[in-house]
Amino acid sequence: MRQAALIFILRCLPLFFTLLGLADCTVITNDTASLVNSSFEYIVIGGGTTALAVANRLAVNHSVLVVERGPDLVNDEAINDPFTTFGTPSPCHFQIQLAPQMGFNGSRMIPMTYGSCLGGSSSINTMIGSRPTYAGMTAVEALGNPGWGWNEFLPFMQKSETFHPPNPTQHAEGANFLAVVHGFDGPVGVSFAQPLVAPTLQDAAKNTTNTVFEGAVALSPDMGDGFSGGHYSSYYHHIHFNKTLQMDRRSSSAWSYLYPQTEQRAGLTVLVGHRINTISTSGPSEAGENITVTGVLVEPTGGGSSSAFNASREVVLSAGALYSPAILQRSGIGNATFLQSLGIEPVLDLPGVGANFQDQILLTNVSFSIAPSANITNITGGGEVLLAVVVAHPTAIDTLGPNGTSAMNAMLRNISAEQALSTGGIVGSKTLTTQAALTADAYEIDHPLIEIFYTPGPTAINVWAQSVLPLSRGTIRINSTDPSVDPIADAQYLTTEVDMVVAVAAARKVSSIAVTPPFSDLLVENALAEAGVPQVGATDEEVSQWVLSTYTPGTHPIGSNSMMPRELGGVVSPELLVYGTTNLRIADASIVPLSVFPHTTLGLYGVAEKAADMILQTATENL
Ligand SMILES: Cc1cc2nc3c(=O)[nH]c(=O)nc-3n(C[C@H](O)[C@H](O)[C@H](O)COP(=O)(O)OP(=O)(O)OC[C@H]3O[C@@H](n4cnc5c(N)ncnc54)[C@H](O)[C@@H]3O)c2cc1C
Ligand SMILES: *[C@@H]1O[C@H](CO)[C@@H](O)[C@H](O)[C@H]1NC(C)=O
Ligand SMILES: *[C@@H]1O[C@H](CO)[C@@H](O)[C@H](O)[C@H]1NC(C)=O
Ligand SMILES: *[C@@H]1O[C@H](CO)[C@@H](O)[C@H](O)[C@H]1NC(C)=O
Ligand SMILES: *[C@@H]1O[C@H](CO)[C@@H](O)[C@H](O)[C@H]1NC(C)=O
Ligand SMILES: *[C@@H]1O[C@H](CO)[C@@H](O)[C@H](O)[C@H]1NC(C)=O
Ligand SMILES: *[C@@H]1O[C@H](CO)[C@@H](O)[C@H](O)[C@H]1NC(C)=O
Ligand SMILES: *[C@@H]1O[C@H](CO)[C@@H](O)[C@H](O)[C@H]1NC(C)=O
Ligand SMILES: *[C@@H]1O[C@H](CO)[C@@H](O)[C@H](O)[C@H]1NC(C)=O
Ligand SMILES: *[C@@H]1O[C@H](CO)[C@@H](O)[C@H](O)[C@H]1NC(C)=O
Ligand SMILES: *[C@@H]1O[C@H](CO)[C@@H](O)[C@H](O)[C@H]1NC(C)=O
Ligand SMILES: *[C@@H]1O[C@H](CO)[C@@H](O)[C@H](O)[C@H]1NC(C)=O
Ligand SMILES: *[C@@H]1O[C@H](CO)[C@@H](O)[C@H](O)[C@H]1NC(C)=O
Numbered sequence: 001m002r003q004a005a006l007i008f009i010l011r012c013l014p015l016f017f018t019l020l021g022l023a024d025c026t027v028i029t030n031d032t033a034s035l036v037n038s039s040f041e042y043i044v045i046g047g048g049t050t051a052l053a054v055a056n057r058l059a060v061n062h063s064v065l066v067v068e069r070g071p072d073l074v075n076d077e078a079i080n081d082p083f084t085t086f087g088t089p090s091p092c093h094f095q096i097q098l099a100p101q102m103g104f105n106g107s108r109m110i111p112m113t114y115g116s117c118l119g120g121s122s123s124i125n126t127m128i129g130s131r132p133t134y135a136g137m138t139a140v141e142a143l144g145n146p147g148w149g150w151n152e153f154l155p156f157m158q159k160s161e162t163f164h165p166p167n168p169t170q171h172a173e174g175a176n177f178l179a180v181v182h183g184f185d186g187p188v189g190v191s192f193a194q195p196l197v198a199p200t201l202q203d204a205a206k207n208t209t210n211t212v213f214e215g216a217v218a219l220s221p222d223m224g225d226g227f228s229g230g231h232y233s234s235y236y237h238h239i240h241f242n243k244t245l246q247m248d249r250r251s252s253s254a255w256s257y258l259y260p261q262t263e264q265r266a267g268l269t270v271l272v273g274h275r276i277n278t279i280s281t282s283g284p285s286e287a288g289e290n291i292t293v294t295g296v297l298v299e300p301t302g303g304g305s306s307s308a309f310n311a312s313r314e315v316v317l318s319a320g321a322l323y324s325p326a327i328l329q330r331s332g333i334g335n336a337t338f339l340q341s342l343g344i345e346p347v348l349d350l351p352g353v354g355a356n357f358q359d360q361i362l363l364t365n366v367s368f369s370i371a372p373s374a375n376i377t378n379i380t381g382g383g384e385v386l387l388a389v390v391v392a393h394p395t396a397i398d399t400l401g402p403n404g405t406s407a408m409n410a411m412l413r414n415i416s417a418e419q420a421l422s423t424g425g426i427v428g429s430k431t432l433t434t435q436a437a438l439t440a441d442a443y444e445i446d447h448p449l450i451e452i453f454y455t456p457g458p459t460a461i462n463v464w465a466q467s468v469l470p471l472s473r474g475t476i477r478i479n480s481t482d483p484s485v486d487p488i489a490d491a492q493y494l495t496t497e498v499d500m501v502v503a504v505a506a507a508r509k510v511s512s513i514a515v516t517p518p519f520s521d522l523l524v525e526n527a528l529a530e531a532g533v534p535q536v537g538a539t540d541e542e543v544s545q546w547v548l549s550t551y552t553p554g555t556h557p558i559g560s561n562s563m564m565p566r567e568l569g570g571v572v573s574p575e576l577l578v579y580g581t582t583n584l585r586i587a588d589a590s591i592v593p594l595s596v597f598p599h600t601t602l603g604l605y606g607v608a609e610k611a612a613d614m615i616l617q618t619a620t621e622n623l
Contacts, residue, residue, distance in 0.1 A: 024266035026059075026258065028072055028118075030273040032298065032307045038269065040065040042615075043296055043311040044318055045276045045327060048120020049253045049601060050588045050608040051318035053160065056187070056257040057612035058316075059265035062619065065309055066268070069275040069301050069319075070094075070116035074259060079123050082240040082250045082386065092117035092124050096322055099474075099490035104548035112359075112489065112553045114322060118272060119254035121320065122239075122601055125555075126387045127250060129190050129237035131157060132603045134226035135445035136469075136596025139438040143593055144565040145574045150226050153606055156613070157224075158183030160256075160605035164191035164241045173202060174233065178222040187263060188605055189251035191241030198389050198456050200378035201522065205390040205454040206232065208519035212512045216398040223391070228598065229446035232392040239601060240386075253605075274298050277306065277483040279315055279331040279584065281347050291348060293584045299483070313622075314583040314615060318608075321557040321590040325354035325476040326487040328561070328571075333578065344481060348580045351427045352569035354476040356562045358595055359491045360467045360554030361499075363507055363547065367460040368514055368527040379522055380456040387455050393448035393468075393598070399505050400449070411498045412440040415471065419495055425473030427569030432473065434568060435594060436498075439469050442596070450506045451598050452513070461522065463513055465506040466554055468598050471496045476560045493551065503547045504540060511536045556600045561586050562593035576611050587611035 029035070040063045044055045047068025055066045071091055073079055078090045087093075094116045100107035115121035132140075137150040163182035166175035175192045182190075209217055209232055220231030242249040249255065257263055258270070276296050283291040295310035317324050328334055332347030334354060339346045370376055396405040415436040417429035426432050443449065451466045474492035479485070494500050511534055513519060514527050528535055532550075534543045564570030566579045572591050578584040587608055589600055597603040 024264065026265050026268040026270065028270045028272065030271070032271065032274065035065075035269065035271065035309070038065070039063065040269070040309060040311055041313040042316060043067065043309060044316045045279075045296065046120065046317075046319035046323070046588065047118045047270060047272065048115065048318060048320055048588070049122040050604050050611070051120065051316075052118070052253040052257040053605055053608035054316055054318060054587050054612045054615075055268060055270075056263055056265065057609065058615060059268035061267070062313070063267045064265075064269070065311075066270040067274050067276055067296065067298055068118055068270065068272045070118070070272065072272045073117045073123065074254070079252070080250050080255070082127055082238070082248050086126055086387065090124065092119075096486050096489055098553070099488050101491060101493050102495055102548065104545045110553060112322075112557070113555060114320065118258060118270070119252035122252040123250070123254060125601065127239045128388055128599045129224070129239045129602050130228075130597070130599040131224040131226070132597045133228045133442075133447055135229065135442040135447040136594065137226070138445060139442045139594055140563075140596060142438055142441070143434065144568070144570070145563055147574055148563075153610070154181065154226070156609040157602060157606035158186070159609045160186040161188045161190045161602070162186050164189065166192045173199065174206070174219055176219065176221050176233065178225050181222055181225045187256035187260070188239060188602075189241040189256070190237050190239055190602070193238055193386050193389070198378075198380060200375065201380070201454060201456050201461065202390050204518040204522055208513055208516045209390070209392045209452070211516050212509060213392070213394050213398045217392050217394055224602070227446055228393045229395040229448050230393065230398055232390065238386055271298070273301050275301050275483055276319070276327055277330060279317070279327065279333075280308065281331065290580055290582045292582045303484075313619060314585060316611070316615070317584065317586045318588040320588050321357065321560045322476060322487070322489055324586060324588055324590040325560040326478045328353045328578075329478045329487075330481055330483060338477070342478065342481065350571055350579060352562060352564070352566075352571045354560050355425060355427055355473070355569050356431065356564075356593065357425065357474045357476050357489070357491065357557065357560040358470055358472065359493070359557045360470055360595055361493055361503060361551045362554050363465040363503070363510065363550065364462070364552050365550040366464060366510055366531055366533055367457070367462050368531055369460050369524045370522060371524050374522050376459070379461065380458065388453035389456065390454040392452045394450060394452070394509070395446065396443045396449040398449070399509060404505070405443070408498060408501055409440045409443065411501065412436045412471070415496065415498070420473045420492070423490070423492055424475050425492055431564075431568045432471070436471055438594065439471060442469065447596070448598065449502060450509070452506070452509065463510050465510050466598070467499065467502050467506065469595050470499050472499050473559075489557075491553065491557070493553070494548065500544060500547070503551065504543045507534060507543050507547050508536070511538070556589070556595065556597070558589045558592040558595060558597075558600065561590040563591045564593050575614050585611060585615065
């Protein structure tokens with residue numbers, strides 16, 4: 001971490017604003033006793049990435065209560081400084097132990113990291129600012145979600161951001177942008193890495209990427225323009241520039257939508273250190289009618305007595321893909337047979353709750369030592385770097401060639417749903433066949449098959465690969481009615497054949513990169529062997545063994561309350577309303593039905609803005 005800048009931020013100046021006749025301050029408290037006389041039109045469950053964005057928009061004209069399980073870490077420099085060494089523990093860092101996942105030698109016990117504090121995972125993530133693709137949003141819409149295609153979704157992503165164009169030096173290094181796809185007036189700061197880093201590495205990595213993918217991967221006009229397939233950029237956008245301070249600060253959801261003076265909301269109350277146990281419901285008064293949610297049951301995270309809060313309009317569930325389905329299940333919303341087996345009285349039979357859970361995989365165990373002869377200063381930039389100084393998005397054709405692509409598409413179009421069905425990852429075989437066909441269509445339009453990113457460290461260069469559109473499907477299921485007990489999260493990583501084919505191809509490309517000049521010139525002689533990465537020409541068996549033994553979670557869990565038609569196991573409608581309810585919406589990563597966001601955050605701000613827009617629309621209709 002660099003020298004911590006001493007920045008004291010006055011979040012809200014009540015007197016100043018009152019004199020100006022502007023908004024009063026948002027209340028952030030950990031004390032339910034202070035709220036006994038309050039009533040709320042909306043309750044937002046969770047105080048994370050999407051939650052705070054939704055709450056900010058609703059609270060302009062409405063009373064809103066946000067309930068966040070974790071603390072308010074406004075002054076924690078380990079979080080606010082974007083150059084803090086990745087993974088440095090903080091009171092926001094949590095891990096959930098996944099159910100045993102597939103390994104080479106039987107199962108592996110793998111933890112998944114997530115954030116639990118104001119800002120949620122946006123307070124601890126690596127700030128890579130990628131967006132969903134055009135092809136991906138086409139697939140989401142074709143799954144039965146009118147209004148969610150790229151052209152309709154883009155304005156909501158634009159609404160959330162203030163984009164900072166590259167300076168001339170960054171531009172000369174290949175940092176490009178198209179003003180027309182960006183927003184310049186939203187709360188979230190998006191920029192390129194400052195200061196400029198690692199020119200030697202950037203030059204070498206770009207040239208080698210071009211050679212390995214046979215020239216098919218070209219400099220992108222803008223990494224957020226939707227047409228990501230085949231592109232690379234010298235820089236990814238990062239979510240960390242502060243316009244006011246003109247310096248690098250993490251633009252978490254809390255710093256974007258909650259803390260700034262301009263975002264203060266008199267109608268907004270944020271209760272921290274409290275978790276939601278259940279959502280309270282009433283009805284149906286007659287069989288077949290929809291149920292109405294009335295509020296939530298809350299308890300202190302550290303233990304203690306419960307409090308109830310009522311919502312006169314709607315409840316918005318934004319506890320993330322790991323916890324949102326668990327809250328629904330505890331509240332009696334889910335697969336009725338399964339809920340009864342836990343002694344929970346079903347309120348709404350919705351078997352898709354907790355199904356269709358998915359995550360990308362990362363091949364992160366790849367660190368190549370820098371050659372003694374190389375100028376380390378020029379490779380590493382000599383200072384602070386962020387993840388991914390060069391990133392490539394090769395398509396299926398770029399990665400597998402025409403024959404490999406045909407073979408993969410045939411696999412997708414003839415996929416066997418058996419495995420996913422047997423684990424409960426899908427509610428019917430049509431769910432997977434539909435999603436697989438749309439995935440094949442997306443690849444045919446312009447979807448990246450994998451992402452490869454280069455990051456320099458003090459003595460080595462990491463070349464990581466990530467799958468983008470996995471087909472394996474798992475589950476989130478509670479195993480206890482105690483809200484302090486984590487649900488069983490089972491990602492079922494790499495359990496479909498096509499996901500293994502892609503992972504093996506990605507690993508082979510990483511091996512090729514390490515032996516292809518000019519990038520290989522920067523590395524020690526035996527870089528592959530030293531890093532334990534398969535040699536070029538290794539057998540499929542050898543590469544599979546390495547993949548299965550070393551892969552790690554993509555940390556982009558999604559899908560566990562998917563936006564899909566109800567008959568496919570969907571949980572929410574295109575209006576993000578939980579099927580069978582009149583006033584329960586979900587706005588977080590759990591609604592994303594296909595992994596079309598190479599990294600999730602900027603797309604999720606779009607989801608939040610669209611959710612708020614639809615909720616306010618309903619409020620206007622029901623004045
Ligand atoms: C280590 C890591 C690195 C990542 N890197 C990137 C990256 O570089 N770029 C990118 O775009 N994305 C990245 N991501 C992914 C991205 O940050 C997440 O997908 C996104 O933040 C999820 O937003 P969300 O609103 O769905 O959930 P979250 O932001 O996780 O918010 C959920 C909130 O709900 C709270 N909560 C849970 N249960 C309860 C309850 N019962 N009651 C009250 N509150 C509750 C949690 O404490 C949490 O604050 C990364 C994620 C991780 C973990
Ligand atoms: C609640 O907030 C107060 C004031 O900020 C603090 O002193 C106290 O430790 C907090 N309590 C808990 C349980 O977090
Ligand atoms: C709630 O209202 C009652 C009656 O007006 C009042 O006595 C009490 O102080 C209020 N409590 C809080 C925390 O505002
Ligand atoms: C808030 O209410 C005012 C007055 O009714 C209205 O003009 C304005 O458009 C509303 N703003 C939002 C964001 O709904
Ligand atoms: C597989 O298990 C065997 C026996 O326990 C062990 O010797 C071997 O190293 C393991 N291989 C991998 C790749 O984990
Ligand atoms: C990379 O390619 C560019 C353009 O072809 C060339 O000018 C440059 O010298 C190459 N760099 C290296 C290190 O080979
Ligand atoms: C930028 O810094 C200011 C303090 O000067 C703060 O109010 C604001 O929230 C920050 N914005 C972001 C996006 O981090
Ligand atoms: C229940 O809500 C759905 C929308 O989710 C609506 O189509 C349906 O008509 C409602 N049913 C009743 C009985 O009101
Ligand atoms: C490496 O490059 C830096 C920056 O140009 C330069 O200052 C330094 O002297 C070089 N080191 C060596 C050993 O050549
Ligand atoms: C290091 O980078 C500087 C500035 O880009 C350049 O002038 C110099 O030639 C580089 N040195 C080496 C050894 O690459
Ligand atoms: C691709 O398939 C065609 C037709 O089956 C075959 O003739 C050709 O050799 C294959 N190419 C490669 C690179 O495998
Ligand atoms: C519901 O759960 C039961 C018991 O776990 C399971 O047998 C059934 O297949 C599930 N139904 C659906 C549609 O997933
Ligand atoms: C689920 O809970 C039961 C009863 O507490 C326990 O025996 C079992 O091991 C748990 N299952 C898992 C997978 O955690």
